[in-house]
Amino acid sequence: MKKKTIKxxxxxxxxxxxxxxxxxxxxxxxxxxxxxxIADIGCGRMKFGNQIPEVEFDVTTFDVRPxxxxxxxxxxxxxxxxxxxxFDLVHTSHFMEHFVEDGWNHYDGWDDMxxxxxxxxxxxxxxxxxxxxxxTPHSGMAVSPDHKSVYNHRMWEGVFSRCPTxxxxxxxxxxxxxxxxxxxxxxxxxxxxYPFFGSEYIFWLRKK
Numbered sequence: 001m002k003k004k005t006i007k008x009x010x011x012x013x014x015x016x017x018x019x020x021x022x023x024x025x026x027x028x029x030x031x032x033x034x035x036x037x038i039a040d041i042g043c044g045r046m047k048f049g050n051q052i053p054e055v056e057f058d059v060t061t062f063d064v065r066p067x068x069x070x071x072x073x074x075x076x077x078x079x080x081x082x083x084x085x086x087f088d089l090v091h092t093s094h095f096m097e098h099f100v101e102d103g104w105n106h107y108d109g110w111d112d113m114x115x116x117x118x119x120x121x122x123x124x125x126x127x128x129x130x131x132x133x134x135x136t137p138h139s140g141m142a143v144s145p146d147h148k149s150v151y152n153h154r155m156w157e158g159v160f161s162r163c164p165t166x167x168x169x170x171x172x173x174x175x176x177x178x179x180x181x182x183x184x185x186x187x188x189x190x191x192x193x194y195p196f197f198g199s200e201y202i203f204w205l206r207k208k
Contacts, residue, residue, distance in 0.1 A: 017170070018131055018204060030055045036088035039080075039123060042095030043070050060087070077115050085125045092120075093133040096159075098146060117163045121207060130166065130205040132156075153201055165208055172202040 018032045033049075036058065040048035043061035045068050062080060063070040072081055099113045124130060137152055151159070153171060160166055 018129065018202075033057055033089065036129075037086070038089045038091060039082075039087040039120075041076060041080075041090060041092045041120060042098075044068055044093075046093070048091050048093075076119050077112055080119055080123055082123050084122055085128075086123050088125055088128045090120045090124050090128070090130045092131070094135060096132055096134050096156075097151075113159060114162060117160065117166070121163050121165050124207045126207050128207050129169075130203075130207070132160075132201075132203040132205070134201045134203065136199060136201055156201060156203060160203060160205055166205045167208055169204045169206050171204070 018029055034055065034057070038048060038057060038059045040059050040061045043063050044065075047061050047070075048059050049055065049057040060072070060082075061070040062072045062074055062076070064073065064075050066073045074081055096113075096116070099116055120130060134151075134156060157168065157171075160168060
């Protein structure tokens with residue numbers, strides 16, 4: 001089967017948001033990512049786009065582990081081997097929480113977190129998008145010993161706002177994209193009512 005490319009879609013019909021809500025679960029809006037040069041940071045074995053095999057994405061993968069066979073084996077804290085403003089979109093999935101030695105201490109390892117975010121911003125073009133999928137404190141994934149920063153959405157907002165070149169476009173965690181100011185009451189209500197709720201935040205950022 002031939003994979004679809006951006007030529008198979010009418011530009012005016014491409015979705016305006018990176019994910020859509022299907023029965024309470026986030027699903028890639030494939031068209032949002034088409035035609036964009038994508039950096040998949042900390043790609044692991046589940047590389048970006050594997051969930052949508054029928055669509056062809058322009059993805060460059062980065063990981064510190066050679067066994068996952070990324071395009072570039074590298075440590076983001078030592079710099080990514082690409083030029084400034086190379087990519088239209090930077091994507092991470094369950095990557096950011098591996099930084100900072102103590103997730104509830106804003107000082108231990110904080111320089112590493114800032115280095116990580118600023119390095120991703122460096123390789124992103126102006127006006128480009130950055131997507132981070134991160135487990136929430138309510139998620140069973142949060143108890144992994146490899147996860148160093150088990151933050152709520154407000155703490156992640158603070159993390160990303162420290163990068164002067166990035167702005168938060170939206171946050172998904174309750175079935176739709178909403179402004180960050182609307183998150184507190186929604187999460188407090190739903191986390192109590194639905195124990196499974198809040199397994200993952202999706203932060204959508206843009207480079208100014």
